[in-house]
Amino acid sequence: MSVISSWNLTISLNTTISLSWRSSLPSRASFPRPKKPKTLVVLATALGAKPTVLVAEKLGDAGIQLLKTFANVDCSYNLSPEELCTKISLCDALIVRSGTKVTREVFESAMGRLKVVGRAGVGIDNVDISAATEHGCLVVNAPTANTIAAAEHGIALLTAVSRNVAQADASVKAGKWERNKYVGVSLVGKTLAVMGFGKVGSEVARRAKGLGMQVIAHDPYAPADRARAISVELVSFEEALTTADFISLHMPLTPATSKMFNDEAFSRVKKGVRIINVARGGVIDEEALLRALDSGVVAQAALDVFTEEPPPQENKLVRHENVTVTPHLGASTTEAQSLYHLLDYLIWLLPFSLPLPSIGFIALYYDQEGVALEIAEAVVGALKGELAATAVNAPMVPAEVLLELSPYVALTEKLGRLAVQLVAGGSGVKFVKVTYASARGPDDLDTRLLRAMVTKGLIEPISSVFVNLVNADFIAKQRGLRLTEERIVLDGSPEKPLEFIQVRIANVESKFASAISNSGEITVEGRVKDGKPHLTKVGSFGVDVSLEGSIVLCRQSDQPGIIGKVGNILSEENVNVNFMSVGRIAPGKQAVMTIGLDEEPSRDALKKIGEITAVEEFVFLKL
Numbered sequence: 246m247s248v249i250s251s252w253n254l255t256i257s258l259n260t261t262i263s264l265s266w267r268s269s270l271p272s273r274a275s276f277p278r279p280k281k282p283k284t285l286v287v288l289a290t291a292l293g294a295k296p297t298v299l300v301a302e303k304l305g306d307a308g309i310q311l312l313k314t315f316a317n318v319d320c321s322y323n324l325s326p327e328e329l330c331t332k333i334s335l336c337d338a339l340i341v342r343s344g345t346k347v348t349r350e351v352f353e354s355a356m357g358r359l360k361v362v363g364r365a366g367v368g369i370d371n372v373d374i375s376a377a378t379e380h381g382c383l384v385v386n387a388p389t390a391n392t393i394a395a396a397e398h399g400i401a402l403l404t405a406v407s408r409n410v411a412q413a414d415a416s417v418k419a420g421k422w423e424r425n426k427y428v429g430v431s432l433v434g435k436t437l438a439v440m441g442f443g444k445v446g447s448e449v450a451r452r453a454k455g456l457g458m459q460v461i462a463h464d465p466y467a468p469a470d471r472a473r474a475i476s477v478e479l480v481s482f483e484e485a486l487t488t489a490d491f492i493s494l495h496m497p498l499t500p501a502t503s504k505m506f507n508d509e510a511f512s513r514v515k516k517g518v519r520i521i522n523v524a525r526g527g528v529i530d531e532e533a534l535l536r537a538l539d540s541g542v543v544a545q546a547a548l549d550v551f552t553e554e555p556p557p558q559e560n561k562l563v564r565h566e567n568v569t570v571t572p573h574l575g576a577s578t579t580e581a582q583s584l585y586h587l588l589d590y591l592i593w594l595l596p597f598s599l600p601l602p603s604i605g606f607i608a609l610y611y612d613q614e615g616v617a618l619e620i621a622e623a624v625v626g627a628l629k630g631e632l633a634a635t636a637v638n639a640p641m642v643p644a645e646v647l648l649e650l651s652p653y654v655a656l657t658e659k660l661g662r663l664a665v666q667l668v669a670g671g672s673g674v675k676f677v678k679v680t681y682a683s684a685r686g687p688d689d690l691d692t693r694l695l696r697a698m699v700t701k702g703l704i705e706p707i708s709s710v711f712v713n714l715v716n717a718d719f720i721a722k723q724r725g726l727r728l729t730e731e732r733i734v735l736d737g738s739p740e741k742p743l744e745f746i747q748v749r750i751a752n753v754e755s756k757f758a759s760a761i762s763n764s765g766e767i768t769v770e771g772r773v774k775d776g777k778p779h780l781t782k783v784g785s786f787g788v789d790v791s792l793e794g795s796i797v798l799c800r801q802s803d804q805p806g807i808i809g810k811v812g813n814i815l816s817e818e819n820v821n822v823n824f825m826s827v828g829r830i831a832p833g834k835q836a837v838m839t840i841g842l843d844e845e846p847s848r849d850a851l852k853k854i855g856e857i858t859a860v861e862e863f864v865f866l867k868l
């Protein structure tokens with residue numbers, strides 16, 4: 246019994262990072278479950294009051310209970326689109342299944358409050374992902390908990406069509422006894438083409454092999470070794486169509502798979518093929534399927550999913566005598582939807598004092614967290630500002646990379662904040678260059694998170710927009726901000742990921758002229774020292790101040806007594822100086838004094854600093 250270990254990282258709004266460890270047993274599904282800690286995303290969010298989670302479709306009780314430990318939970322099912330839009334502005338998170346369309350209007354109606362959409366299941370085709378991203382709303386799903394349920398339903402439909410179970414049942418219930426009419430076809434030795442060899446598809450394949458079928462699969466993105474491991478041959482779309490006796494669909498609905506099964510595809514299938522769809526209705530052109538059924542090209546179809554759900558009463562496919570239908574039941578088993586947790590079973594087993602190996606076996610078999618728990622964990626984690634393993638619309642940063650980069654995450658955001666506050670007028674920022682100096686090779690540094698944090702730092706002080714890893718690139722583009730990145734490869738030890746980071750803003754004037762470097766750009770540079778972000782350069786002046794609280798930058802003609810005068814003004818106001826450094830061009834010439842402050846000084850105190858005779862210019866910057 247192997248144990249999956251996981252690291253969870255937390256980044257809160259002030260970008261402090263915490264690390265916790267958890268372990269869990271592998272799930273019953275043999276398709277590798279995403280190792281939560283390996284792929285993570287930052288959702289920096291700060292929620293003062295208890296957040297509100299709207300659960301818009303039935304969710305297992307285990308999930309509801311978990312949500313209630315952290316949030317106010319509003320379970321309102323069967324909301325009309327208008328009702329959903331009305332409610333959403335009062336919610337921080339929304340949990341749906343496939344029955345709720347989370348449209349652009351929903352995100353617009355949320356007016357910035359909605360931070361997470363949790364899809365309690367796999368398919369995210371009912372969520373407008375672009376709109377979510379534009380609104381900085383993280384979308385998470387529960388990709389593994391219903392895999393087995395869906396695969397079993399696929400097999401149930403496969404066996405049902407081969408033996409006319411639904412039709413024969415209806416006939417007997419209608420008082421008939423038609424033994425000759427419902428002669429079926431055998432599965433053994435027949436070829437099954439699994440279209441989409443992902444989690445569900447591979448579980449269907451495994452089960453079909455157990456029924457004695459020849460299994461082939463078509464999936465342009467599936468790794469060959471996964472197929473080889475269960476002796477399934479990966480084939481082209483053409484070969485799948487032309488050789489299969491049964492076709493089972495398991496791909497997602499995307500623009501590429503939409504109506505993949507159309508007249509053209511049906512013109513190439515083996516006459517009498519049987520089709521099972523437990524994926525999404527939209528992957529089949531339903532009109533084309535009807536024609537293929539009527540002409541006998543397709544002998545039978547079993548459909549769990551439809552383009553429109555529920556399908557209209559008059560839908561000819563639903564009423565077709567060679568079509569077996571179920572109302573999107575693929576994920577609907579008690580085990581998939583609710584909690585069958587390892588611990589419950591271990592506790593249940595205790596009185597039996599079973600030997601350890603059998604406990605292990607049973608525990609492994611029943612380690613089904615259920616969709617409800619999987620999505621509740623993801624949503625609560627995201628609301629806490631933790632990192633979501635199942636994020637759909639944000640780049641994933643491996644946990645170990647994130648841990649190493651954490652102080653640089655804080656540094657980049659603060660450099661962005663400082664740089665933009667140095668711009669005269671604060672706006673008009675269009676060209677930003679971020680330079681990363683490192684002894685590591687260019688492929689050895691993932692800067693996506695750092696870039697997002699510079700954007701956050703640049704935009705948040707001058708707008709009301711909430712920027713996070715989800716929407717940083719979109720917001721930058723929308724505001725016409727061109728952020729370019731540059732790498733400087735230094736000699737030395739690659740132990741540290743970065744030596745220094747520089748943020749430059751071109752084509753702007755500065756309210757602190759000394760911040761303009763020789764290249765004519767506002768320039769701030771920082772390093773991480775003892776795990777803390779430090780400002781180490783402003784313009785062409787070397788400085789050194791820890792980036793916390795706020796900062797006063799002050800240029801003076803280099804002479805004795807200035808530090809004392811500034812210190813006096815601040816101490817009269819009870820403002821604590823946490824750090825001070827002076828960087829000068831040459832003794833007796835100009836110097837830039839950097840003062841780190843714990844409290845914000847009054848306007849009056851700042852005015853007094855400006856009035857010190859030797860002070861040529863100064864600026865107060867909030868971090």
Ligand SMILES: NC(=O)c1ccc[n+]([C@@H]2O[C@H](COP(=O)([O-])OP(=O)(O)OC[C@H]3O[C@@H](n4cnc5c(N)ncnc54)[C@H](O)[C@@H]3O)[C@@H](O)[C@H]2O)c1
Pocket residue numbers: 367368369388391392395440441442443444445446463464465466467495496497498501502523524525549550573574575576577
């Ligand atoms: N009926 C239900 O209740 C139910 C339950 C669970 C999943 N589903 C649906 O089943 C589908 C598969 O779910 P999963 O968990 O296995 O997802 P998955 O992401 O693990 O697998 C999908 C596979 O489809 C493949 N694919 C993508 N484009 C393809 C194409 N053009 N041709 C062939 N293959 C392609 C991908 O490479 C991937 O391997 C999804 O549409 C999901 O929404 C339905």
Ligand SMILES: O=C(O)[C@H](O)COP(=O)(O)O
Pocket residue numbers: 342343344365366367368369391573575576577
């Ligand atoms: O994509 C999925 O997970 C399935 O279609 C399940 O959908 P459901 O949560 O509405 O049952």
